[in-house]
Amino acid sequence: MMNRIFRTLHVWLGLLSGTVLFIVCLTGSLYTFRAQIENGLNYKNLFVEKQNLPAYSLDSLQTEFNRQGLRITRITVYPKANRSYEVSYLTQNGNATGFCYVNPYSGTVLAQRKSPLSGVFEVVLAVHKNLLMSNAGKQVVAASVLIFVVLMLSGFVLWLPRKLKGLASALRMKKAKNTPVKTIDLHKVPGVYSLLLLFIIAVMGLYIAYPWVKSTLLVSLGGNPVLSKATATQKESIKKELAGSFAEILQKKMQQNTLPQDSIPPAIQHIMNQTQERLPYPGITTLVLPNPENPSIRVNKVNRQSIFKSVFTDQLEFSSSGKLIGSHLFRDKSPDQKLTAISLPLHTGEIFGWPSLVLYFLASLVGASLPVT
Numbered sequence: 001m002m003n004r005i006f007r008t009l010h011v012w013l014g015l016l017s018g019t020v021l022f023i024v025c026l027t028g029s030l031y032t033f034r035a036q037i038e039n040g041l042n043y044k045n046l047f048v049e050k051q052n053l054p055a056y057s058l059d060s061l062q063t064e065f066n067r068q069g070l071r072i073t074r075i076t077v078y079p080k081a082n083r084s085y086e087v088s089y090l091t092q093n094g095n096a097t098g099f100c101y102v103n104p105y106s107g108t109v110l111a112q113r114k115s116p117l118s119g120v121f122e123v124v125l126a127v128h129k130n131l132l133m134s135n136a137g138k139q140v141v142a143a144s145v146l147i148f149v150v151l152m153l154s155g156f157v158l159w160l161p162r163k164l165k166g167l168a169s170a171l172r173m174k175k176a177k178n179t180p181v182k183t184i185d186l187h188k189v190p191g192v193y194s195l196l197l198l199f200i201i202a203v204m205g206l207y208i209a210y211p212w213v214k215s216t217l218l219v220s221l222g223g224n225p226v227l228s229k230a231t232a233t234q235k236e237s238i239k240k241e242l243a244g245s246f247a248e249i250l251q252k253k254m255q256q257n258t259l260p261q262d263s264i265p266p267a268i269q270h271i272m273n274q275t276q277e278r279l280p281y282p283g284i285t286t287l288v289l290p291n292p293e294n295p296s297i298r299v300n301k302v303n304r305q306s307i308f309k310s311v312f313t314d315q316l317e318f319s320s321s322g323k324l325i326g327s328h329l330f331r332d333k334s335p336d337q338k339l340t341a342i343s344l345p346l347h348t349g350e351i352f353g354w355p356s357l358v359l360y361f362l363a364s365l366v367g368a369s370l371p372v373t
Helices: 002-031 034-043 058-067 120-130 134-159 164-170 180-193 195-209 211-220 232-258 266-277 335-348 356-370
Strands: 070-077 085-091 099-102 111-113 283-289 298-305 312-318 326-327
Touching: 002 120, 002 134, 002 356, 034 120, 058 070, 058 085, 085 111, 111 356, 120 134, 134 180, 134 195, 164 180, 180 195, 180 356, 195 211, 195 335, 211 335, 266 283, 266 298, 266 312, 266 326, 312 335
Parallel strands: none
Antiparallel strands: 070 085, 070 283, 085 099, 099 111, 283 298, 298 312, 312 326
């Protein structure tokens, strides 16, 4: 009786959401390797010949850009000695942006970033998020993904063999002359192998889309729910946290107002050196320079020293004078804060680098095939 209920639920919910899930899973798989594809298009400029020379000073690089009427907004430095710097910049009037590769030994601009497929990927991402239908499409996608979670759970119950000895048979494709039987196996077997990854992808997508899902996960890890769903006690706790955040923002604003408009650009090489001292492990380091909204300098460094080579990010914050004013290390965060930090990499597959990207790509293709089979 229960199996009949689950089967009916599984079939009708699948028919209701199948088209949207096919589109969402397919676009998700297409978007998985965006960064790698764009890097491949710029491969000749990503790497330089390794030399027995000290790295070019970031301060000198900043001075040279300023001399050309450009303001650096972000610099990414890689641990590999033959990898070029990646520099994002604005024109002094702020009307135009740019992204270029710089030789780490000479400071010479190698080339501007070529991104002929950026427009295509932006469309793919928009379809993935909202089916090109703005907020209405976003709600349709979120509801379909919520149904997908129910489909995965009901599908797992329907797949479970009645006896343990039938488990091995349920995990492999069986030879069959009957086409419908083959199709059922194509639905069940790849589906069960990709179930865990698809479930993580779906739940993290719901975490982003629905405040109540985010609240549930954060509370289960000891954190506070989003304000709209919090109890009176929880709201008071959240308000205290917000008060601390507002105080921090006010302090930054006061710091911004006390800076002279024509102040000397911060010594970013000194900040990079401090970062290397405090975070001595090898990792991709990104310096985000001051802007009108945030006068501090943020340094994000990817830490892959865990046993699974997970992509965790440590952050240091410096004042414009180069003084450390904040340290946000991944290991020091509470469980709910860690989930918040890794929610996007968990959804996109970047959490473990190349291995997880490949697995997520294959799982997404399986997800797209499920409505068809």
